[in-house]
Amino acid sequence: MxxxxxxxxxxxxxxxxxxxxxxxxxxxxxxxxxxxxxxxxxxxxxxxxxxxxxxxxxxxxxxxxxxxxxxxxxxxxxxxxxxxxxxxxxxxxxxxxxxxxxxxxxxxxxxxxxxxxxxxxxxxxxxxxxxxxxxxxxxxxxxxSTLPPTDELLRESLYHMKQSNGKISIQELLRGLFVSERLLERRFDRFIGISPKKLNGILRINHYLKLLRDPNHVYTPVQAAIEAGFYDQAHLNNKFKEITSTSPLKYLASLDPLAMNLFSFRG
Known part of the structure; x- marks a missing residue:
């Protein structure tokens, strides 16, 4: 819950x-x-x-x-x-x-x-x-109460990335924020520790999983991959295994998922 x-x-x-x-x-x-x-x-x-x-x-x-x-x-x-x-x-x-x-x-x-x-x-x-x-x-x-406000540019960039579920391109993000790629990467490095591009990839994978588990709409793995912004199944499988260590089919067969990013396998 x-x-x-x-x-x-x-x-x-x-x-x-x-x-x-x-x-x-x-x-x-x-x-x-x-x-x-x-x-x-x-x-x-x-x-x-x-x-x-x-x-x-x-x-x-x-x-x-x-x-x-x-x-x-x-x-x-x-x-x-x-x-x-x-x-x-x-x-x-x-x-x-x-x-x-x-x-x-x-x-x-x-x-x-x-x-x-x-x-x-x-x-x-x-x-x-x-x-x-x-x-x-x-x-x-x-x-x-003891800290300054959080970084506005960082908050705004994360908002657009999450609203698009990681599908917004970095160039499109930069145009909307009116900042340079170097400035945005420095903010991510300072406050998050990974690049905007890498975080976008993580968001896309998690969105793909949400689509597969959507109780109100039945997506095939291929349909979900396209909707999540992956150009083919091989591209998705490579990125999925890099982030999760398993395949989409094995993930869907997992037991007792706590969240999108925590699961156990059936014995």
């Missing part, structure tokens, strides 16, 4: 995603949707997502933008809340360069120190998901 954040937080949060797994023993594949995020365990459980460090009960983790798919252990049976952030938000909030956050999963306390510890204490013992989200929003409002 997706929950939209309060209006004042939409500049940094895309949505909250509440997930209760139907199975507790399936490893999962995670691939990029173009956004970093934060994972919150429900019922003060322990997340299994850090292989080189044992997490404490109730400890939150953050993940940067992932360039390659990764395998993660199954989430706790009690469920999780995923805070899906805007592409630039984790670097903006933490003050850490996106290049250092890219492909990383780390405890939230490593980014926000005592503020993250106080947040974990505040949600400890809360069983109501709505109450947990209120505490999470309070945390983000407090962070935003």
């Amino acid at each position: 997706q929950i939209v954040p309060s209006d004042g937080l939409k500049v940094i949060i895309r949505h909250f995603l509440i997930y209760h797994p139907s199975t507790s023993n399936s490893v999962m594949t995670f691939f990029s949707d173009g956004n970093p995020g934060i994972v919150v365990p429900l019922s003060y459980s322990r997340l299994p997502f850090l292989h080189n460090q044992k997490l404490q009960e109730g400890e939150l983790i953050a993940y940067g933008l992932m360039e390659h798919p990764i395998i993660i252990p199954p989430p706790p049976a009690c469920g999780i809340i995923v805070i899906v952030l805007q592409p630039y938000a984790l670097a903006f909030l933490s003050g850490i360069k996106p290049e250092r956050l890219k492909n990383c999963i780390l405890p939230l306390s490593a980014l926000f120190g005592l503020s993250a510890s106080f947040l974990q204490m505040a949600i400890r013992g809360l069983n109501d998901e709505g109450a947990i989200i209120k505490e999470l929003e309070r945390f983000f409002f407090n962070l935003l």
Whole structure:
């Protein structure tokens, strides 16, 4: 279930995603949707997502933008809340360069120190998901109150890219924004860590998946590929495997998809 954040937080949060797994023993594949995020365990459980460090009960983790798919252990049976952030938000909030956050999963306390510890204490013992989200929003409002406004050019470029589902060409984007390609690439490098072209490709793949799973319109794989802006099936398959590590058909046969970019295979 997706929950939209309060209006004042939409500049940094895309949505909250509440997930209760139907199975507790399936490893999962995670691939990029173009956004970093934060994972919150429900019922003060322990997340299994850090292989080189044992997490404490109730400890939150953050993940940067992932360039390659990764395998993660199954989430706790009690469920999780995923805070899906805007592409630039984790670097903006933490003050850490996106290049250092890219492909990383780390405890939230490593980014926000005592503020993250106080947040974990505040949600400890809360069983109501709505109450947990209120505490999470309070945390983000407090962070935003100490920071300057987010970059307007970055917000506007991301808006047009997402509105087109990644189909807008970079040249068309530049003409609409009245900026040079060099300037836009520098902003993306500074705040997101990948190029506009690469993010466009990620958005197109995720749009393709949405089309295939659209309950109101039945698309064949070829129809969905054309609608998503891929010029042929081979082009789609190559880009799909690069981002997800699997094929479209295997993805569609996956078990218990949490979101477009998280799934497990049937045994």
